[in-house]
Amino acid sequence: MIIVIDGPAGAGKSTTAKEVARRAGFDYVDSGAMYRGFTYLYLKLGQDRTRLIDILDNHRLRFDFHITEARVFHGDTEITGDIRSDSVNSHVSEVAAMEEVRDTVRQLLRDVSRDRKVVLEGRDLGTVVFPDADLKFFLTADPEARARRRYDERIRKGEQVSLDQVRENVDTRDRIDSTRDIAPLKKADDALEIDSTFLTFEEQVARILQYIRSTPTLSQDKVN
Ligand code: CDP
Numbered sequence: 001m002i003i004v005i006d007g008p009a010g011a012g013k014s015t016t017a018k019e020v021a022r023r024a025g026f027d028y029v030d031s032g033a034m035y036r037g038f039t040y041l042y043l044k045l046g047q048d049r050t051r052l053i054d055i056l057d058n059h060r061l062r063f064d065f066h067i068t069e070a071r072v073f074h075g076d077t078e079i080t081g082d083i084r085s086d087s088v089n090s091h092v093s094e095v096a097a098m099e100e101v102r103d104t105v106r107q108l109l110r111d112v113s114r115d116r117k118v119v120l121e122g123r124d125l126g127t128v129v130f131p132d133a134d135l136k137f138f139l140t141a142d143p144e145a146r147a148r149r150r151y152d153e154r155i156r157k158g159e160q161v162s163l164d165q166v167r168e169n170v171d172t173r174d175r176i177d178s179t180r181d182i183a184p185l186k187k188a189d190d191a192l193e194i195d196s197t198f199l200t201f202e203e204q205v206a207r208i209l210q211y212i213r214s215t216p217t218l219s220q221d222k223v224n
Contacts, residue, residue, distance in 0.1 A: 009146060016139065093173045110129065
């Protein structure tokens with residue numbers, strides 16, 4: 001059973017997807033963590049696109065997705081923290097626009113979701129990766145609210161960052177993600193759009209759980 005939540009950066013997809021997964025008894029899958037993992041490799045390879053493409057069949061990345069946790073490893077090294085670095089933030093949209101990387105991630109996402117109950121979050125899940133998902137959401141919020149949320153989140157983590165820097169990164173990624181040729185960020189025609197600008201986190205989660213309860217293929221499961 002597949003529930004997807006797509007949307008731009010900072011719309012609250014990951015916190016929402018984790019809480020929905022926890023309350024609905026699903027596992028949480030973060031597709032952005034995969035693109036970030038490949039960006040980590042791209043940086044390690046000196047930003048050499050050809051070398052990155054060459055190692056895609058033997059990338060040694062491992063993604064460990066549980067109820068609310070997404071951990072990433074490269075060989076034996078955990079890189080869960082490294083994939084959120086400024087340098088990965090700055091290059092991830094460039095790497096995510098590479099066709100070969102998207103093919104690899106699409107396959108990884110389908111493999112990790114097979115025969116499982118999962119809530120996945122990303123950009124193209126409802127349009128390209130899982131066009132037949134049981135339920136699709138497109139989560140948005142106005143750009144200023146999204147930049148502010150992402151800034152608050154990073155400050156809470158103790159990071160040194162300015163609101164301008166965060167706004168710039170969010171705007172740039174949105175622009176690249178929405179205008180790329182392959183699998184651009186886009187609402188699927190059959191996705192339910194939720195604008196979270198004026199919703200509390202709890203209201204946002206409640207709205208999604210309500211849709212899950214009223215979806216016949218999903219509602220046989222107990223949703224708290
Ligand atoms: O957390 P945030 O929304 O800021 O980003 P993320 O979900 O970690 O995704 C990081 C980047 O990966 C995005 O800006 C996209 O360039 C790319 N991405 C994508 O192209 N397709 C997806 N399904 C998920 C992420």
